[in-house]
Amino acid sequence: MKEFKGKVLFLDRSDINTDEIIPAKYLTEIEKIAMKPHLLEDLKMEGFDPITDIDGKAVVVTRDNFGCGSSREHAPWALEVNGIHVVIAPSFARIFRQNMYNCGMLAIELDPDVISNIFAEFKAADTQISVDVEALEISIQSADKNKKIPFEISGFDKELIQTGGWVEYADQNY
């Protein structure tokens, strides 16, 4: 199982699409690691600089419909090679969400109000998140605050996270 904890990258915009996560011109890369320097490089957002803001982050907290657009699994891979294994949002595009779990990574959906509160309380601070998949609990911590938030994932998604993927599961079962 992958590690699901670390510093938070806040992306305060909805509908961040797969072209913004990893532009199409890098789809010719056959090695995942080649995508590392290009994560979110086309994301134009006030107060965000991909060159300085991604380094050292392990969790993304963002808004609605994250990962919309193309089916490219290069999007979760670009996150993965940067050490980001968790994305937390009010909603995800279907294919992106499935790709995350298929890669053994977490795409956690929380109520939009809960997400708004996380932005309001923690965005400014140097925030850490750790996710306990067994207890289904997210712990958020900054210098002066901490908070625990429960979440839900399906039994099947949990199995994918714990066994590390759909290929082995399917080959054994079908």
Add this chain to the structure above:
Amino acid sequence: MGKTIAEKIFEAHLVDEPFGDVSVLKLDRVFCHEITTPTAIQDLVARGKDRVFDPDKIKAVIDHVTPAKDSKTAMQGKILRDWAIRHGIKDFFDIGRNGVCHAIFPEKGFVRPGFTIIMGDSHTCTHGAFGAFAAGVGTTDLEVGILKGVCTFKTPQTYKIAIIGSLKAGVYAKDIILKVIQELTVNGATNMVIEFTGNVVDEMNMDQRMTLSNMAVEAGATSGICLPDMTTVEYLWDFIKDEYESKEAALADFSKFKSDPDAEYAKTKTIDVSELCPLSTFGYKPDNVKPVSEMKGTKVDQVYIGSCTNGRLEDLRIAAKVLEGQKISEGLRGIVSPATPDIYSKALEEGIIKVFMDAGFCVTNPTCGACLGMSNGVLANGEVAAATTNRNFNGRMGKGGMVHLMSPATAAATAIKGEIVNSNLYAN
């Protein structure tokens, strides 16, 4: 309680329901292209699982960057080509026979009502035009599809959209789907199947239905389905005539997948398109939609007519009607890419290609090309394109470029004028 077409297809293909929360479905088709499949192939090889579940149900094409533009894309093509040969995948379309996946696979008769289809491509929803459940997936799902012929889905809810009324001249399926996306927004149908119904859809030919279904994913939908009818049967007849005694018999068989009158829908919406005018997108999201008349003064550097949305014969015919005897604006670049070799050669026979060339268009081979900004017409920073494609994300056709999505008629008129305008086919 009755069932929707999606529910019926799910039921007919259900293999397992692990943990009770997802459905594992048996697949009738796994489609492959050279951008997303090579990584799946390499991973299968690395796992010691270089197998395919059924070489006859797998169809593959090199379409995104063809002819290869550099060593990397050449390698992607090579990995797919070698794999197709190694596993006896007969329906593999390489240079000279290749075309845009969502145009060539239906044209070859590979899509049937009631089928389950996946591909590592988000616009796989296009094939729903035939009454199939067709969905885009990522590399891992594709890998499992290739290996085992199964895929997991959450049982989708259905959003029924009735398109009614009668279209004005010069208004097309593309304008309708832009209208639908504007109303639903980019995630209005996430995790849902859109079922397109209504007299306007009933009257559409298959090319038009494919344009409609193609962009369902731009509203977040898993698939965009049109119910199979006589139009579907007529389109497929050459491929199925040995399987059925008559067209009526084929229709009766396909009709078992039709939604029941008392089926339950998560949402429904009726859109009367009688007053609809030609539309264009204006921003970086496909739901940023405006009437073309409000785009006045928007200067364009490049017009692109092609793609899985609007690169079919009827699209080229309409654009040629606008371009006939005209020249494209000085300084504007016009590019047309017929979506398949068959479309290309029919367009040649009909004199359409000549019309494009006389107008000053560059005619390229069938390919995705400029649509995804990897080759064949990438925009420079700050440039503006008018395109018949389906995605206007920031940087889609080249970093720093802007893409306006529209119908082939509007794109052709825009090419002549040099700025976004309605075509003379639209009489208002």
